[in-house]
Amino acid sequence: xxxxxxxxxxxxxxxxxxxxxxxxxxxxxxxxxxxxxxxxxxxxxxxxxxxxxxxxxxxxxxxxxxxxxxxxxxxxxxxxxxxxxxxxxxxxxxxxxxxxxxxxxxxxxxxxxxxxxxxxxxxxxxxx
Numbered sequence: 001x002x003x004x005x006x007x008x009x010x011x012x013x014x015x016x017x018x019x020x021x022x023x024x025x026x027x028x029x030x031x032x033x034x035x036x037x038x039x040x041x042x043x044x045x046x047x048x049x050x051x052x053x054x055x056x057x058x059x060x061x062x063x064x065x066x067x068x069x070x071x072x073x074x075x076x077x078x079x080x081x082x083x084x085x086x087x088x089x090x091x092x093x094x095x096x097x098x099x100x101x102x103x104x105x106x107x108x109x110x111x112x113x114x115x116x117x118x119x120x121x122x123x124x125x126x127x128x
Contacts, residue, residue, distance in 0.1 A: 001062070001063050002059065002060055002061060002062060002063060003058055003059050003060070003061055003062075003063045004059040004060060005063070006063040007059075007063075064122075066122060066123060066124040067108045067109055067110075067119055067122055067123040067124070068107075068108035068123065068124050068126055069106070069108050069109075069119075069123045069124070069125055069126065070105075070125075070126050070128065071125055071126070071127050071128060073105060073106055073108075074120070074123060074125045076097075077097070077116050077119055077120060078120060080094060080096075080097070080116060081116040081117060081120060084116070087115070087116075087117060088115055089115065089116070090112065090113045090114065090115060091106075091109060091112045091113070091114055091115070091116060091119060092112040092113060094116075098112070108123070
């Protein structure tokens with residue numbers, strides 16, 4: 001699923017709620033893309049970015065869901081990463097983490113062949 005497919009309903013809402021003073025449909029869509037990129041996907045870009053191939057490229061990219069970790073899961077992975085002498089090992093190679101995943105924790109990690117650094121850089125922490 002691409003970002004366009006994933007966000008299509010939200011993009012439609014941005015286009016429909018745009019100010020009436022914009023006369024051309026392309027202006028409305030451009031403004032909606034700019035607002036969407038600022039507010040929803042947290043990309044602070046100038047108008048040129050939203051109106052160029054960069055935004056189109058982003059829309060056509062495969063959508064990547066962030067890894068969702070509980071706060072303690074994030075802190076545990078961070079601690080193991082900081083204290084580990086080998087930084088390139090995959091999640092699956094840490095027996096303690098693999099065991100915890102097997103009993104129901106770390107549900108947000110769907111690819112166990114990511115390094116701990118990749119997980120930490122691509123996760124959203126759910127604070128309790």
